Amino acid sequence: MKLRNWLNKMELTHPIVIAGPCSAETEEQVLKIAYQLKDTDTSVLRAGIWKPRTRPGNFEGVGSLGLKWLQKAKQETGLMIATEVANANHVDLALKHDIDILWIGARTTVSPFIVQEIADALKGTDKIVLIKNPVNPDLALWLGAVERFYESDVKNLGVIHRGFSTYEKTRYRNNPEWQIPIDLQTKFPDLPLILDPSHIAGRRDIIFDLCQTALDLNYDGLMVETHFDPDNAWSDAAQQITPETLKQMTVNLRIRKQEGDAVEFKNKLNTLRTKIDVLDHQLIESLGKRMKIADDIGALKKANNVAILQTRRWNEVLGKMILEGEENQLSEEFILKIFKAIHQESINHQKKVMND
Ligand code: PEP
Ligand code: MN
Secondary structure (H helix, E strand, C coil): CCCCHHHHHCCCCCCEEEEECCECCCHHHHHHHHHHHCCCCEEEEECECCCCCCCCCCCCCCCCHHHHHHHHHHHHHCCEEEEECCCHHHHHHHHHCCCCEEEECHHHHCCHHHHHHHHHHCCCCCCEEEEECCCCCCHHHHHHHHHHHHHCCCCCEEEEECCECCCCCCCCCCECCCHHHHHHHHHCCCCCEEECHHHHHCCCCCHHHHHHHHHHCCCCEEEEEECCCHHHCCCCHHHCECHHHHHHHHHHCCCCCCCCHHHHHHHHHHHHHHHHHHHHHHHHHHHHHHHHHHHHHHHHHHHHCCCCCCHHHHHHHHHHHHHHHHHCCCCHHHHHHHHHHHHHHHHHHHHHHHHC
């Protein structure tokens, strides 16, 4: 597969940067942002024209009128232009306005019917199509969308990692679940992978760190929501940054060059270490969640006047984990050590609840 050709042809000396407002608001706004991004590391101007909102009543985009503004920005600044398409009619209009990159939104990727409709409308195009991950953490659904475009003879493809929604609210608007794009990258190393830190973060202050993690994981680029007056943006105000901040960010980010044996070794090591960091983070999160459940059990036992230590249950858990450990090449000795420690922490949590 030569999925990477479009990116190689751009001959960038750094990961690709796509930037621009969540939504095109007015002609002046689009042009002003485009000029602020001109002659920076950004090579593509993004702006949503049709905005899929989770709840009705929010700003739903300016519609096809905005395509003319993007076209004008392209003519005046030389930036490539990108927008989201969510049905065949959007595709038709985007193609008529010479949009260079069409992206498929997270709420669209979840629906194979709509993805197929868009893939049919784009059959054989040489436009670049970037597919955002579906809102739910499902690698197969994401890959399925890529396959639908590939089978429709769309060869300039890439994916955008924008995080996955969860019912529980966490520090992220959309949980990164790094393991999913890492798995995708391992399976399809030729498919350009771009991070959208804005929709993962939902806020400005963690965008830099998200970008750095992505670069350490060898992502091919970034798509960052950018507005000259973020607080007054018509959509996603909390997560947008100014073109100025983005410029500073691209200076501060460590980009790993892929040349030379020593550098290659360091790059590989860094990538592996970042993968370990991602898993360690998941371990701590899982342990935290487990202890919260232990607290609930403590409260339940207290209400029913039941003893903390239930030996039979504990032996069952341990037996099961030793077997699962074996399946995952983990020694019995190791499982015993870890689960004794976890059990002790659970008991401490329950004791605290029962004595409160
Ligand atoms: C967007 O990029 O503005 C957007 C709506 O993104 P997502 O589909 O990731 O929610
Ligand atoms: Mn947005």
